Every structure is written in structure tokens, then in C-alpha cells.
Amino acid sequence: MTFEQLRYIVAIEKFGTLKDASEELHVTLSALSQGLNKVETELGITLFQRNRRGSTITKEGRIIVAQAKKILYALDDLYESADVMQNKLTGVLKVASIPGPFFQLFTTAQQLKNIYPEINIQIREQNSQTMLEELQSEKVDLALVVYNNEDLAKYPDLAFTKIKDCEMLVVAHKDSPVIQGGSAMTEELGEQPVILFDDKIVIGTMNEIKRVFGRNDIVISVNNPHIVQQYVEENKAYTVGLDLTFDHSQRFMQDMESVKIDFLTEIPTTHSFGIVTKSSRHETQLMKEFAYRLKKDFQEQIPELVNLT
Incomplete structure (x- = not known):
């Protein structure tokens, strides 16, 4: 049995058919089939039941393939350890x-x-x-x-x-009415436009703010944090986000005010x-x-x- 034959049975288990496995490994279907037969013959065990829809792994096959993966992982580790020693890691x-x-x-x-x-x-x-x-x-x-x-x-x-741990913040331009005197003006949270980075935790926090303090009809959600910063810098909207989002944005934060969201009680604001x-x-x-x-x-x-x- 060879390492290459072990790779064959691992690939068949992963892709479900001999055809797909052979294409992934860049070997002929005949070579892959012969390699599988040699492994099964040597072990005396049927690893896969072949049918028109593909190859279904047997109970015994699952055990053998799991062991084959361990052997191949150990082989990869051996080569990679040698590469690390020579500063040749790839x-x-x-x-x-x-x-x-x-x-x-x-x-x-x-x-x-x-x-x-x-x-x-x-x-x-x-x-x-x-x-x-x-x-x-x-x-x-x-x-x-x-x-x-x-x-x-x-x-x-x-x-x-x-x-x-990280905390949820309200961040707004220093000229925005949303933050005054180091506190969030809760009545303004539902009135002023808000722009958010499209993240589940951020969106969930904003939904709770809307539920508690009133509906905000101007909510923009984007997947580009730079657009969020641009809107807030231009005082077109405030934002809600995690403190670590702004840790490396010192230039942006120079003209900003921020406060922790400690006024919500029904959802966690520390993550x-x-x-x-x-x-x-x-x-x-x-x-x-x-x-x-x-x-x-x-x-x-x-x-x-x-x-x-």
C-alpha cells in the first residue's frame, strides 16, 4: 500500500464519486479504480459500495479512511517541520x-x-x-x-x-446632536440618520435601539467600513459599532464623540x-x-x- 493509494481513498470519500476524485487528483479514472481495488484487496475489506450515483462509503471504510487521513496528516507535518527548520515553509x-x-x-x-x-x-x-x-x-x-x-x-x-471583551459604542461627529455632554441623547437615536457596518451583532443592537427609542426610518447598512467612516466624518449620520472597530482609527476619532451603549438592558452590549x-x-x-x-x-x-x- 502506498501513500498515493491512501490519497485516492481519502479523495473518493470527500468527493463521493471516482470520476470527481480522479479529476481533483489529476489521475485517470482507471488508475484511481485500480488503486482502490489494491487497497481493498490488501486489507480484505470493501471500503466503498459502487453504484450508478457514485461511491458510498461503508462502515468499515469510514474507519479506514479516518486512519488514512491521520497518516497523510502526519506525513505532511513531517515535511513541513523540515521546512520550518530550514526557513522553507510554504x-x-x-x-x-x-x-x-x-x-x-x-x-x-x-x-x-x-x-x-x-x-x-x-x-x-x-x-x-x-x-x-x-x-x-x-x-x-x-x-x-x-x-x-x-x-x-x-x-x-x-x-x-x-x-x-469588546463593548458596543455609539459614535457620532462632535457637531451631531446624538452625543452631548458625554452622553447619548436617546431621543435623537430614533430621529437622526444612522449608517452601520453589516454585521449580525451590530444590526441586532440597532434593532434594539429602534425598539426601545422609536423607529428610525433612515438606516443604511453597508459592508464597507470606510463608507461608514466617511458618512460619520461628514456628519451625515451616526453609527453603532464595537470599540475595537475604532481602535486603529485615531485620525477618524479626533473629530468624533463616542459613548458606551449602557442604556440597553434586554440584550448584551459586551461581546x-x-x-x-x-x-x-x-x-x-x-x-x-x-x-x-x-x-x-x-x-x-x-x-x-x-x-x-
Whole structure:
């Protein structure tokens, strides 16, 4: 039995048909079928039941494929460990983040890239809900997310590593009537236009403000944080967002007023921020190295790092 044959059975389990598996592996259908037959003959076990609709894995096949994955992961780790020792680490890492900590994320990625020039770290901004869903489907390897207890219950297969608590704020231009004397003018919250970053927690907070203080008919929701800042800078609207969203926006905040949302009692206004990965996904050396450095960089800013896994 060869490592290549183990890759064959893992691919068949993943894609469900020999045809799709052969295309993914760039081997002929005949070679894949022969490789599967050799594994089954050597083990004396039927791994897949073949039919017109595809290949259905057997109970015994699930056990064997799970062991094959462990062997292949260990082989990958062996090669990657050797690469790390020689500063030759390679690979692609897909990372997503909410807007606030994007600066620290980029800094950590650049430092790692300086050590391992051959790596490819792809970074994009997204809202937390999209990132959690894409972590599950493995479209994203690692994400910096704001989450709450509802998310912990909804995504039991994800590993949440808490970095810090974050607070919801109302942010408005200093000339806006929304914030005066260091307090939010609650009667103005339902009257003045508001622009929001399209995030589940942010939208939920605004919905509660509307329920408590009256309907606001001018609510703009966008997925570009720079548009949010532009509208608030021009005093066209106020915004609601997490404090860490504005941590690296000192220039923007110079002409702004902000207050914590401590006037809502029916929903939480303190949430968790942290690193999230998929529990069952094999961590490559690149994932491990990047997550370690990212945690370390945040620890230098925040003394306590709490693991929820």
C-alpha cells in the first residue's frame, strides 16, 4: 500500500464519486479504480459500495479512511517541520477578519512573510457571521471574529480562543446632536440618520435601539467600513459599532464623540473577540505558526488570553 493509494481513498470519500476524485487528483479514472481495488484487496475489506450515483462509503471504510487521513496528516507535518527548520515553509493560508484588528493582522502576516518568503497569506475583511459559516465549510482557515454565547452554542465544531471583551459604542461627529455632554441623547437615536457596518451583532443592537427609542426610518447598512467612516466624518449620520472597530482609527476619532451603549438592558452590549478555527480541521504548520504569532502579538497588548476550547 502506498501513500498515493491512501490519497485516492481519502479523495473518493470527500468527493463521493471516482470520476470527481480522479479529476481533483489529476489521475485517470482507471488508475484511481485500480488503486482502490489494491487497497481493498490488501486489507480484505470493501471500503466503498459502487453504484450508478457514485461511491458510498461503508462502515468499515469510514474507519479506514479516518486512519488514512491521520497518516497523510502526519506525513505532511513531517515535511513541513523540515521546512520550518530550514526557513522553507510554504503553503497558502486564508485568513478573514472584522475591520478593527485588520492592522494587527496585516502586521503579523508581514512579519511571518519576511521569515518564510514562499508562503501566501490571503487576508480579507468580512462580517463575523459570514466568517463563522466559511470556517465551517473550510473556505477560511482562520478568522478574527466577534462572537457571543449564541454563536458558541450554534457552532460547536468551531474552536473559539477569546482574546478580549469588546463593548458596543455609539459614535457620532462632535457637531451631531446624538452625543452631548458625554452622553447619548436617546431621543435623537430614533430621529437622526444612522449608517452601520453589516454585521449580525451590530444590526441586532440597532434593532434594539429602534425598539426601545422609536423607529428610525433612515438606516443604511453597508459592508464597507470606510463608507461608514466617511458618512460619520461628514456628519451625515451616526453609527453603532464595537470599540475595537475604532481602535486603529485615531485620525477618524479626533473629530468624533463616542459613548458606551449602557442604556440597553434586554440584550448584551459586551461581546467576545478572538481567534476561531475549525476543531476537526488538520492544522498545517503554517496555520500553527501564524496562530501562535497572532496570539503572541495580541498578548503584548492584552495581558490575559483566555482559551475557551
